[in-house]
Amino acid sequence: MSDSVKATSIKAVGIKDVAREAGVSVxxxxRVLSNGPVSDALRARVEDAVRATGYRPNLSARRLRSQHSQTVGLIVSDIRNPFFxxxxxxxxxxxxxxxxxxxLCNTDENPEREAMYLRLMQEERVTGLIFAPTRATLAQLDRADLDFPVVLIDRSAPAGRFDSVVLDNPQAAALLVDHLHGQGYRRIAGLFGNTSTTAVERHAGYQAALAAHGLHAEARFVPPTAEAAEAEIARWLAEARRSGAMPDAVMVSNSLLLMGVVKATRTLGLTIPGDLAVAGFDNEPWTELVGPGLTVIEQPVHEIGRAAMTLLFERLDDPERATRKVVLSGTCVARGSTGGVG
Amino acid sequence: MSDSVKATSIKAVGIKDVAREAGVSVxxxxRVLSNGPVSDALRARVEDAVRATGYRPNLSARRLRSQHSQTVGLIVSDIRNPFFxxxxxxxxxxxxxxxxxxxLCNTDENPEREAMYLRLMQEERVTGLIFAPTRATLAQLDRADLDFPVVLIDRSAPAGRFDSVVLDNPQAAALLVDHLHGQGYRRIAGLFGNTSTTAVERHAGYQAALAAHGLHAEARFVPPTAEAAEAEIARWLAEARRSGAMPDAVMVSNSLLLMGVVKATRTLGLTIPGDLAVAGFDNEPWTELVGPGLTVIEQPVHEIGRAAMTLLFERLDDPERATRKVVLSGTCVARGSTGGVG
DNA sequence: GCTGTTATTGAAAACGATTACATCAGCCCG
DNA sequence: CGGGCTGATGTAATCGTTTTCAATAACAGC
Incomplete structure (x- = not known):
């Protein structure tokens, strides 16, 4: 309390001021601040001085000198996507x-923004990066030399230069198909996003599972928006009706498309699951509330984030170890929207 | 291209290396980097050298020296809240x-975390802060001396030391009540969160609007979770049924509560709006898809964020100007859930 | 031709911390 | 009792930039 001169920071107080106040060296x-070796007496004096002066360390200076940014980057397409x-x-x-x-950085799946944020990550000298890249950037990423470890999420890694954590997309899609098949559906249409590798994998799983059941796959790809999905599915069903080949179920590869499909059934006056069964991805709270409840694949979202950070820390610990790919399983949450035929 | 020695950053390349490569001073x-006055000849040489060396400025150093962090803090309760x-x-x-x-910082409405993040903001020397504080912290905030401007969002400012941008909550709640009244509902129950000032204001508007219509207000307060809302509304309706005073409509103060109420009507087997009309806040995409569509207040969420940043920049421009409070209006999106009395 | 002004440039001093290194005291042990 | 060791402390170098300041050159005006 020695010099309680009202700690209003007229001028930013630095470590020097604290040192003077405590009568010690900077x-x-x-050392006190970083729990170094200091006698108890001095430690107490310094701590008092810190309180008295209202000192706050300057993180920029600390980072510059110590060469540790203690910062991780997180680059995703859009934070509003509930998964992210x-x-x-x-x-x-x-x-x-x-x-x-x-x-946190949002790229809107725009490769230019991705490039710009990658540059930012370098300039920030981040300790590590968690990244959900577009396919375009993913390809370039191999040639880029970054001086921090990267963990890919959601989008799967190609070769194996990076650690990654992904959902087992083929298996998850198969889960959905199997469920639909088990409920008696036989004409199972599929609607997938056309930008991410995720959709590609889910499509593969969808196709494989249908083949296993000896069924015919019929898939379409659309931009990942509710509007695109709504328009496409409406067009699709109209065509199908004319040709007399109406699907009895449709599965989609993400929650935006799911919303689009549900909207379309409304405007077309179709009942779920009577006229059309519906299933999708991402167990968001509202899926339980729509219609008879929507059947979805639940991703272990929180675990995915945690796993990514764990992977990152392990890599920092041992930069030389072989890259790892953590594959997590989704679970099928069955609800009324796939209630069974007739 | 002079010295294309394969720009693999064996050792981090600094401004010094660029200077040497270009044969100029640091x-x-x-100056080239910051568009200062440099002759065209040298500028070109330097730009080449930057490319050749793969130089990336070190932001920590830059911030330290220039005393500009070019960083804004954003502290909210939980990024998963769609509003945030x-x-x-x-x-x-x-x-x-x-x-x-x-x-970006999440506090979970925990004052301790708020305090810790405020400390962090100081240490980062942020240029400014956008903050949705709890009531507890809001009270303390007046005494705290921060050396950066703060713009409050969502939660309204008490005195006027800070700029802020909020929804006109009383008006929005009144909008909802008026709509319900116009549809013929007369026993309008209200369910509100018990932690934020937002709920308090919405409750006030609810009460005032009911009074204006000569109706009786009956409100309850619960923790802001779907579960709490579901449980409370179930209990409430059970009691009401016994006492023969069933409400014909219920409005809630946020989307989590809204989900809880919808869930409760399902398990109780009530139809919307036949047995109970439902209205709430936040026009999230899914509200359109639930039941007959949910009537909600739409907040200009994007505008709120933008307005907050604008306020911040203006304050940075002129630190002395009077504090401002931007009040934005919500709009009522009427849907089937308030379809009118049987 | 001399001086004053303006535009470029470089040398060196910050910025605010951490940390390598030197110093010194105290202590153990031969 | 001296040598080596340990532990606490201080001095000064350092991190990678920006920015101040001085120096130089070029050029106009008289």
Missing amino acids: ATVS TAVSRAVEDAAFQAGMRVI | ATVS TAVSRAVEDAAFQAGMRVI
Whole structure:
């Protein structure tokens, strides 16, 4: 309390001021701050001085000198995508628990923005990066030399230069097909996004599972928006009706498309599951509330975020170890929207 | 191209290396980087050298020296709350457009975490902060001396030390009540969150509007979770049924509560709006798809984020100007859930 | 031709911390 | 009692930039 001169920071107070106040050297103050070897007496004096002066370390200076940014980057397409929202929360929790900060970036699947943010990550000298790249950037990523480890999420890695954590997409899609088949559906249409590798994998699983059941696959690809899905499915069903080949079920590869399909059934006056069974991905809270409840694949979103951070920390521990790919399984949450035929 | 020694960064390349490569002083390089006055000849040489060396400026160093962090903080309760998700997206867009970075923090409405993050903001020397504080922290905020401007969002400011942008909550709640009244409902129950000032204001508007119509207000407060809302509304309706005073409509103060109420009507086997009309806040995409569509207040979420950033920039421009409070209006999106009395 | 002004450039001093290194005291042990 | 060791402390170098300041050159005006 020695000099309670009202700690209003007229001028930013630095470690020097603390040192003067405590009558020690700046080195000692620094050591106190980082739990270095300091006698109890001095430690107490310094701590008092810190309180008295209202000192706050300058993280820029600290990072510059110590060469540790204690920052991880998180680059996703859009934080409003509930999957990424949940992942980001998990990443942040893990980061702050480890005393790190998170820089969040939205790319809107735009490769230019991805490139720009990758540059930013370098300039920030991030400790590591968690990244859901587009296919375009994924390809370039191999040639880029980044001086921090990267963990890919959601989008699967091609060769194996990077650690990654993904859902077992083929298996998840198959789960959905198997469920639909078990409920008696035989004409199972598929609607998939046309931008991500995720959709590609889910389509593969869909196709394989149908083949296994000896059924015919009929899939279409659309931009990943509810509007595109709604328009496409309406067109599709109209055609199908004319040709007398109406599907009795449709599965979609993400929740935006799911919304589009549900909307379309409304405007077309179709009942779910009577006229058309519906199933999709991402067990968001509202899927339970729509119509008879929507059957979906639940991704372990929080685990995915956590796993990514774990992978990152392990890589930092041992930069040389073989890259790892963590594959998590989804589970099928069956609801009324696939209630069974007739 | 002079010295294409394969720009693999064996050792981090600094401004010094660029200077050597270009045969100029570091000052000149710095000036090129910041568009300072440099002759065209040298500028070209330096730019080549930058490319050749693969130089990336070190932001920590830059921030330390220039005393500009080019960083804004964003502290919200939980990014998974769709309102904050949307706001965060708007904030980020505005920030990156202005060449700034965003540090995102989730507090879970926990005052301790709020305090810790406020400390972090100081240590990061953020340029400004956008903050949705709890009531507890809001009270303390007046005494705290922060050396950066703060813009409050969602939660309204008490005195006027801070700029803020909020929804006109009383008016929005009244809008909902008026709509319900217009549809013929007369016993309008209200369910509100018990943690935020937002709910308090919405409750006030609810009460005032009912009074204006000569109706009786009956409100309850619950923790802001779907589960709490579901349980409370079930209990409430059971009691009401016994006492013969069933409400014919219920409005709630946010989307989590809305989900809880919808769930409750399902398990109780009530039809919407036949047995009970339902209305709430936040026009999330799924509200259109639930039951006959849910009537909600739509907040201009993106605008709120943008307005907050605008306020922040204006404050940075002129630190002395009077604090401002931007109040935005919600709009009522009428859907089937308030279809009118049988 | 001399001086004053303007545009470029470089040398060196910050920025605010951490940390390598030197110093010194105290202590153990031969 | 001296030598080596340990542990606490201080001095000064350092991190990679920006920015101040001085120096130089070029050029106009008289």
